[in-house]
Amino acid sequence: MTGKTEAKSTAYRQTLLAGLWRENPVFRLLLGMCPTLAVTAAVKPAFTMGCCVIFVLVCSNIIVSLMRDLLKPHLRILMFTLTIATFVTIADLFLKAFVPAMSETLGPYVPLIIVNCIIICRAEACASKNGLVISIIDAVGMGVGFTVTLCILSGIRELLATGAIFEIQILALLKDGGWFVPWAAMSMPVGAFITLGLMLGLVNKVTNKEA
Amino acid sequence: MDTLNVLLMGFISIVIVNNLVFTKFLGICPYLGVSGRIDMAFGMGMAVTFVVTLSGTLTWLIDHLILIGTPLEVTRYVCFILVIAGAVQLVEMYLRKFFPSLYESFGIFLPLITTNCAILGLCLFINLWGIDSLLEAVVLSFGAGIGFTMAICIMAGIRENLNMADVPKCLKGAPITLITAGILALAFMGFAGMIR
Numbered sequence: 436m437t438g439k440t441e442a443k444s445t446a447y448r449q450t451l452l453a454g455l456w457r458e459n460p461v462f463r464l465l466l467g468m469c470p471t472l473a474v475t476a477a478v479k480p481a482f483t484m485g486c487c488v489i490f491v492l493v494c495s496n497i498i499v500s501l502m503r504d505l506l507k508p509h510l511r512i513l514m515f516t517l518t519i520a521t522f523v524t525i526a527d528l529f530l531k532a533f534v535p536a537m538s539e540t541l542g543p544y545v546p547l548i549i550v551n552c553i554i555i556c557r558a559e560a561c562a563s564k565n566g567l568v569i570s571i572i573d574a575v576g577m578g579v580g581f582t583v584t585l586c587i588l589s590g591i592r593e594l595l596a597t598g599a600i601f602e603i604q605i606l607a608l609l610k611d612g613g614w615f616v617p618w619a620a621m622s623m624p625v626g627a628f629i630t631l632g633l634m635l636g637l638v639n640k641v642t643n644k645e646a
Numbered sequence: 647m648d649t650l651n652v653l654l655m656g657f658i659s660i661v662i663v664n665n666l667v668f669t670k671f672l673g674i675c676p677y678l679g680v681s682g683r684i685d686m687a688f689g690m691g692m693a694v695t696f697v698v699t700l701s702g703t704l705t706w707l708i709d710h711l712i713l714i715g716t717p718l719e720v721t722r723y724v725c726f727i728l729v730i731a732g733a734v735q736l737v738e739m740y741l742r743k744f745f746p747s748l749y750e751s752f753g754i755f756l757p758l759i760t761t762n763c764a765i766l767g768l769c770l771f772i773n774l775w776g777i778d779s780l781l782e783a784v785v786l787s788f789g790a791g792i793g794f795t796m797a798i799c800i801m802a803g804i805r806e807n808l809n810m811a812d813v814p815k816c817l818k819g820a821p822i823t824l825i826t827a828g829i830l831a832l833a834f835m836g837f838a839g840m841i842r
Contacts, residue, residue, distance in 0.1 A: 465820055468674040469763040513731060516760070520724045528720065543770040546723050550761040552675060623835065624669055628828030635821040636814070643816065 447572050454576025461584040462638045466552040471585060472627040473544050478601045480540050481589035485582025487526045487545060492554050492574040494522045499562040500570035506563065515558045516549070523548045553581060591630055596621035653785045660789040663840055666764050667797040668831040670771075673764030677798055678823055687802035688795065689748055693737055693756065695791025698765050700733045701726075702787025705769040706780060726769050727760075734760045764794055800830065 460466045467488075474484045498518050506514060527545045530538040538545065548554065557577055562570040590600050595618045598606035607613020620626050666672040673694070680690045705726050713719050738756050741749040749756070759765065768790045777783050804826055813822050 465678065466675075468678065469671050469767075472674060473671040512757075512760075516727055516731065517724060520727050524720060524723050527723070543767060543774055546770055547672075547763050547767055549723055549727055550763045550766050552761055555761060620832070624671065624831040625828045625835065627671065628824050628831055632817070632821045632824030632828060635824065636817040639818075639821065640816040 447569070450569060450572045451576040454573065454578070454580040455583070456580070458577075459580045459584060460553045460556075460577055461581060462635060464553075464556070466556055467581060468631075469547065470544050470551060471588065472624070472631060474541060475585055475589035475592055475627060476596070476622045477593045478586055478589045480537065481585040482582065483530070483534070483537050484541060484544065485578070485585045487523075487530070488548060488551065488553070488581055489575070489578030490526055491519060491522045491548055492557060492578045493571060495519045495554055495558055496562040496570040496574035497567065499558045500565065500567050503563045511563065512555070512559075515555055515563075519554050519558070520549050553577060588627075588630060588634065591634075592621045592626050596626065649781070653782060656782055657785050657789040660786050661793040661796065662834070663837045665793045665797060665834055666767065666790055667794060668827075668834040669838075670767065672767040673762050673794055676759070676762055677801065677827070678820055681798050681801040681805055681823070684799060684802040684806060686751060687798045689751065691791070691795025691798050693741070694759060694762060694764060694794050695788065697730070697733045697737055697759055698768055698791040698794070699784065699788045700736075701730045701765055702768055702772060702790070703780070703784050704729045704733070706772060706777070706783040709773060710778075710780075722773070726766060730765050730769070731760050764790065797830075801827065804830075 454460070458464060461468070461471050470484055470488075475481045495515070495518050499515060502514070523546060526548070527538070530541070530545060557574060561573045565573070594600055594605065597617055598604060598608050598613075598615045606615035609616050618626070621630070660666075664670065667674070667677055676690060676694070681687050708725055708729065709722065713722055713725065734757065737759075738749075741756070768787060772783050772786060777786065801823070805823065808822065808826070817825070
């Protein structure tokens with residue numbers, strides 16, 4: 436009996452950790468690139484975005500996992516999409532009501548979570564095949580992995596573009612008597628593409644060493 | 647004459663100045679996935695152009711004839727995604743019947759157009775910018791498709807040559823594609839401020 440529970444908890448831990456590194460949605464699976472690039476000009480919107488994704492991912496995984504026996508194969512993608520769209524609408528209305536400024540900054544990228552490949556990929560690859568608990572753990576792992584990646588990327592970009600992280604000044608700017616000259620390009624699309632490209636390269640390098 | 651001017655400006659703006667791929671980061675997944683060969687990239691671009699024009703027009707109609715001003719507005723995203731899924735299905739059936747070879751070469755990427763952010767993104771942007779004439783919505787959606795095709799074809803052309811270049815091992819594949827896209831985005835930034 437104890438052996439069984441132990442095996443189970445190992446499986447849970449494996450699932451949780453997979454999302455963080457081994458199957459990290461951004462670095463490994465290259466999923467959800469659009470929000471990754473678009474909202475990472477500063478840490479705050481990136482973090483909000485990550486939280487929205489976690490919420491939608493967990494909710495849709497729960498629903499999909501509960502209805503997995505009722506799904507007809509040719510209709511399942513449609514059902515996934517409708518489930519996701521419903522939860523994204525909830526998240527969007529919530530942001531509009533409670534943090535209107537942030538909702539303004541994120542703009543159409545919140546509704547665009549609907550077409551974020553991570554969520555539909557997890558629904559298809561995990562929730563439609565596994566039970567409730569594993570699905571929730573998988574969703575949390577993937578969501579946290581995504582959020583952490585987003586925060587790292589946006590941290591680098593915000594630091595180089597404004598000398599601040601989470602709007603707290605870290606590097607003294609030249610115009611305030613310091614030494615740091617902000618790189619305006621980092622807050623623009625260029626910065627997003629190139630930073631992510633170099634980060635992916637770094638991850639590849641580290642992985643190759645491990646193997 | 648004035649309408650024509652507005653339409654022309656809107657078209658150029660969405661193709662070049664506000665290009666969906668380079669300034670709004672929409673449609674990055676197919677952009678990285680299908681841009682390996684120029685003929686496939688062009689085919690993908692055409693499919694996206696068709697779907698985006700169709701769904702941009704339909705979603706504008708649904709938004710303005712049914713949703714706006716009613717409590718049903720909360721179902722907007724659900725409606726949009728349903729329209730797009732339907733349009734993609736239509737294109738898939740059409741291609742399978744009339745261009746089977748093209749259909750074969752698309753493979754998985756055709757159904758994936760449904761989850762192409764460029765399409766839903768464009769529908770949302772039309773809604774966000776408050777476009778209130780049908781003609782303008784049609785022109786903008788078509789322009790978005792052309793802009794996407796242009797971006798993906800440029801990228802495919804570069805990548806075909808990149809295959810022969812000596813790229814550091816850890817940067818091969820997606821990373822170098824992203825860096826190239828960054829440099830392209832830098833080039834396209836030169837157009838910023840040309841219109842609006």
